[in-house]
Amino acid sequence: MNWIENVVRPKIRGLWPKREVPxxxxxxxxxxxxxxxxxxxxxxxxxxxxxxxxQRMDAPTRLRHLMDDGAWETIPTPSVVADPLRFRDERRYTDRLKTAKAKTGREDAVVVAAGAIEAVPVVVAVQDFDFMGGSLGMAAGEAIVTGARTAVERHLPYILFAASGGARMQEGILSLMQMPRTTVAVEEVKEAGLPYVVVLTNPTTGGVTASYAMLGDVQIAEPGALIGFAGPRVIEQTIREKLPEGFQRSEYLMEHGMVDMVVHRHELRATLARLCRLLMKQPEPVRAAELEPAEPAPEQPARAEGDSETASAAA
Structure with a gap:
């Protein structure tokens, strides 16, 4: 080390303060x-x-782009026991929950909201992959059930955005029991004669795919989304065969009848609003062009008396 590095360089750096770049x-x-x-x-x-x-979107961003004017009402969900099994692997389950809550600012993986999409009132549940991989636990199951019951009480369509890696292993059998619970809640929505529309985002796998995520009246998927029960690598290792190109992607599943449509995110709002109107038997909104008065027909010039007499003589 010399005096140039110890004295001169620090002084030069001090002339231009370091700028923080996000x-x-x-x-x-x-x-x-x-x-x-x-x-x-x-x-x-x-x-x-x-x-x-x-790219994946968190729940608030999804709702902001989906709802009219970016406004919605958050539906409160029941609280559950944080760590019923006192689970611990490399870390305590309670510590993992604290980290996920601090990272996302939410209590669990599912946010339930009520609002309007192109003036159509709806109840929406959004699964956030940022919260422990969108895993299905007791809190997430309670949120799905609460959303279904709210839709029945308010007689509104129920839309669900699925994004999950499956059931939450830290809650064991209690997380697996959310699969039949949410399935029963979806059946309550259908028995009430209300639409249940599912939007499958990247990724939707595991127990979520085996329950409420595949029970929609209409199954919509975002382009390129990974959708399946087990992952492609697990399937390849099990059957010891090479899987087809694009296997378990939304386009492949639509071609094979597992998904009804693949919709670009820019067209999702209009598609959901149109489906809800159709399934709820609501009229299409009147467009502004249809409200404009029709142009009056041009007035015909009045005939002179001589012209009428000439026409009568010719007849």
Whole structure:
């Protein structure tokens, strides 16, 4: 070390203070490697413009882009026992929950809200993958059931956005019991004659796929979403065969009848509103162009008396 490094360089650095740069200023596309400015990506509903890759969205962002004027009513959900089995692996389950709550600012993986989509009142449940992989536990199960009962009470369509890695292992059999509970809640919605529409996002796997995520009257999937029970690698290792290209992706599943439609995120609002109107037998909204008065027909010039006499003589 010398006096240039110890004295001169620190003084030079002090002339220009270091600027803090946000970590997520630029976002890299997982498919093409394209770098997109974060604000531009958010304005495009987190769809990469070059490849069309749909990045995951958290629950508040999803609701903000979905609901009219970005406003909604949060439906409170019942509280549950935080750690019923006192589970511990590398860390305590309670510590994992605290970390997830601090990271997302939410109590669990599912947010239930009521609002309107293109003036159609709906109840929406959004599963957030950022909260412990959107895993299904007792709290998430209670949220799904609460959303279904709220839809029945208010006589509104029930829309669910699924994104999960499956049941939450830290709650054992209690998490698996949420599969039949949520299935019964969905049946209550259908018995009330109300639509239940499911939007499958990337990824939707495990016990969620084996229960409420595949029971919709209409199954919608976002482009490129991974949808299945077990993962492709597990299936390949089990059957010892190479899987087809695009296996368990939304486009492949639509071709094979497991999904009704694949809808781009930019067209999702209009599609959901149209489906809810159709299933609820509501009229289509009157467009502004239809309200404009029709242009009056041009007045015919009045005939002179001589013209009428000439016409009569000719007849």
């Amino acid at each position: 970590e997520n200023l630029w976002v890299k596309c997982p498919e093409t490697g394209e770098m997109v400015f974060h604000q531009d990506l958010e304005a495009n509903q987190f769809v990469f413009p070059g490849s069309g890759y749909h």
